[in-house]
Amino acid sequence: MNPGHHYYSHSINPSPIEGEITVLFSGEGQPRSLHKMGPTIHDYYLIHTVLSGQGEFNVRDQRYRCNAGDTFIIFPGELFSYQADEHQPWQYVWIAFVGHGAAALMDSIGISRDDPVITGSPNPNIREYYSRLHSCFQSDSLPELSNLESGGWVRLLFQQLGLAKRRLEAANPPAVSLIDHTMKQAIQFLTLQFSQTISIEHMSNVLGYHRTHLCKLFKQTTGLSPMQYLLKIRMERAEQLLTTPMTIDQVASSVGFGDALYFSRKFRKWRGQSPSEYRKTLRNVPQRS
Incomplete structure (x- = not known):
């Protein structure tokens, strides 16, 4: 005892x-x-x-x-x-x-x-x-x-x-939990669906918000519109994929662009280089021993 x-x-x-x-x-x-x-x-x-x-x-x-x-x-x-x-x-x-x-x-x-x-x-x-x-x-x-x-x-x-x-x-839900939860859902939706053709109207319906109201809340929370945030996700993912042996067409398709030329224009505007130029830059970066 x-x-x-x-x-x-x-x-x-x-x-x-x-x-x-x-x-x-x-x-x-x-x-x-x-x-x-x-x-x-x-x-x-x-x-x-x-x-x-x-x-x-x-x-x-x-x-x-x-x-x-x-x-x-x-x-x-x-x-x-x-x-x-x-x-x-x-x-x-x-x-x-x-x-x-x-x-x-x-x-x-x-x-x-x-x-x-x-x-x-x-x-x-x-x-x-x-x-x-x-x-x-x-x-x-x-x-x-x-x-x-x-x-x-x-x-x-x-x-x-x-x-x-x-x-x-x-x-005992916190006072702002509904908005926070909705924004987390919206961000999760874009993060998981970025490789697909995305409609903000469809996302708004899924989350139960009017498109205009959802876009306003999203901009207040992230500083970006839903489409700007989607582009950011796609371009950051494209940067990762350009380090692999995938072709430009394959990279474009993997991040939600059916047209590789349109993808290249968007990427140049994002990075200041075409996808091919960006890939060459990576190859020329000295490797640390």
């Missing part, structure tokens, strides 16, 4: 294998009144989900009051502390993990160092995922199989945390 807890259970990965996500250990505990951890720093990610009671999580000069259903995330290298409530000390479950894909995974589910708490009641399956993670390191299976099993459960856990985060954001 951990002296600071009414109840404490801890399981460690006996043979962690380096990978995208590797669970190091997991546990469950019910600390005593005012039990405190830190201030300290870890070199791994540590996630706690509160099952009952209350406590306080402190990081980056911010204090977060956490209740049942809330999850708080500790990032590597961050100075933190947390403490159980005096009258209703919390009970929580936790996992620690590392991996070269951990940062991108946290970002994909909307968790950051500046926003490390998910509030509200998550799917009850989350408790089951923690339990499975906890028990898989206590089985008699081979260590590599325990790693494989823990990797599956932790991804299901992250998926549920991501859904909880999305529900929270949907319930």
